[in-house]
Amino acid sequence: MMFSVEGKSIVITGGGGVLGRAMARALVNGGAEVALLGRTRSVLDEAVSEINRSDGKEVNKKINKNIRSGDAIAVRCNVLDESSCRTARETVIKQFGKVDALINAAGGASPEASTGTEQLQEGDLDSEVRTILDVPYDEFRKISDLNSLGTYLPMTIFLPDLINSKNGSIINISSMGADRPLTKSPAYSAGKAAVDNLTKWMAVYLAKTGVRVNAIAPGFFLTKQNRFLLTDKETGDISPRGRKILDNTPQGRFGSPEDLVSTVLWLLADASCFVTGIVVPVDGGFGAFGGV
Numbered sequence: 152m153m154f155s156v157e158g159k160s161i162v163i164t165g166g167g168g169v170l171g172r173a174m175a176r177a178l179v180n181g182g183a184e185v186a187l188l189g190r191t192r193s194v195l196d197e198a199v200s201e202i203n204r205s206d207g208k209e210v211n212k213k214i215n216k217n218i219r220s221g222d223a224i225a226v227r228c229n230v231l232d233e234s235s236c237r238t239a240r241e242t243v244i245k246q247f248g249k250v251d252a253l254i255n256a257a258g259g260a261s262p263e264a265s266t267g268t269e270q271l272q273e274g275d276l277d278s279e280v281r282t283i284l285d286v287p288y289d290e291f292r293k294i295s296d297l298n299s300l301g302t303y304l305p306m307t308i309f310l311p312d313l314i315n316s317k318n319g320s321i322i323n324i325s326s327m328g329a330d331r332p333l334t335k336s337p338a339y340s341a342g343k344a345a346v347d348n349l350t351k352w353m354a355v356y357l358a359k360t361g362v363r364v365n366a367i368a369p370g371f372f373l374t375k376q377n378r379f380l381l382t383d384k385e386t387g388d389i390s391p392r393g394r395k396i397l398d399n400t401p402q403g404r405f406g407s408p409e410d411l412v413s414t415v416l417w418l419l420a421d422a423s424c425f426v427t428g429i430v431v432p433v434d435g436g437f438g439a440f441g442g443v
């Protein structure tokens with residue numbers, strides 16, 4: 152029971168994405184009701200129907216007849232738009248009546264907010280190389296805001312519900328780039344650094360309310376948002392950057408979305424009731440490796 156999420160109502164922003172969807176599937180299979188928040192109705196609907204008919208629900212019932220499978224619902228929401236977040240909250244409350252946990256998984260990087268090379272070389276500013284001066288300020292802001300403000304807004308908008316829950320839990324999805332910035336990705340790294348900082352700030356601020364705030368820093372998982380960096384666009388082969396990451400990941404592989412599930416369950420359940428304000432790396436050893 153200490154690791155149970157049965158009966159909890161959980162909101163996942165970016166729930167239609169690769170990592171958010173894997174979390175949602177596991178939580179529904181564990182008996183939670185989960186609202187997937189995201190911008191694109193068709194993506195959310197497809198995710199919800201996949202989760203609600205997943206085999207895991209049936210398998211779960213066979214393993215333990217006492218576990219009630221939950222359900223997923225789709226709710227449109229732009230995490231950068233306050234009124235959109237408020238409307239999404241109203242929809243969730245109308246459907247579930249409460250919110251016990253929030254997972255902020257909306258986030259990402261973009262080629263427009265990235266440099267073309269890892270380090271500036273002499274002459275680059277006068278060449279075709281995409282340097283930091285070619286990253287438009289608006290693109291920097293877009294990605295930095297998506298990761299930082301897009302985490303902050305849902306935390307504040309769902310806060311009254313999380314406090315009402317009595318043992319509310321927030322999980323923010325950070326990155327290995329928060330602590331040690333990722334080359335080529337200045338806006339993403341800065342945005343995720345803000346996520347770690349905000350996680351700790353909110354954990355302290357909310358500690359007396361019963362709401363716990365933690366983050367997970369995934370290592371490298373091959374998904375839509377980073378495929379352009381980790382694989383060759385034409386061939387799909389691992390790019391030199393992807394190879395470098397694998398060489399610096401002691402387990403020698405990219406993560407699979409299911410690798411995050413046990414940490415999510417732990418941070419949401421009573422098992423972690425005295426844990427708040429931490430960032431848990433789930434990274435195959437990337438953060439521990441000095442490179443030699």
Ligand SMILES: NC(=O)c1ccc[n+]([C@@H]2O[C@H](COP(=O)([O-])OP(=O)(O)OC[C@H]3O[C@@H](n4cnc5c(N)ncnc54)[C@H](O)[C@@H]3O)[C@@H](O)[C@H]2O)c1
Pocket residue numbers: 164165166167168169170171188189190191228229230231255256257258259260297301324325326327368369370371372373374375376377
């Ligand atoms: N994939 C990795 O290797 C990796 C590593 C570290 C951290 N992360 C983080 O994990 C989280 C999930 O990433 P993913 O790999 O599943 O990527 P993904 O692109 O599959 O999912 C991100 C989701 O966020 C949604 N989103 C983007 N902007 C939004 C907005 N303004 N409002 C609402 N939703 C919005 C996207 O539509 C998408 O569904 C992100 O925060 C990402 O930065 C991913």
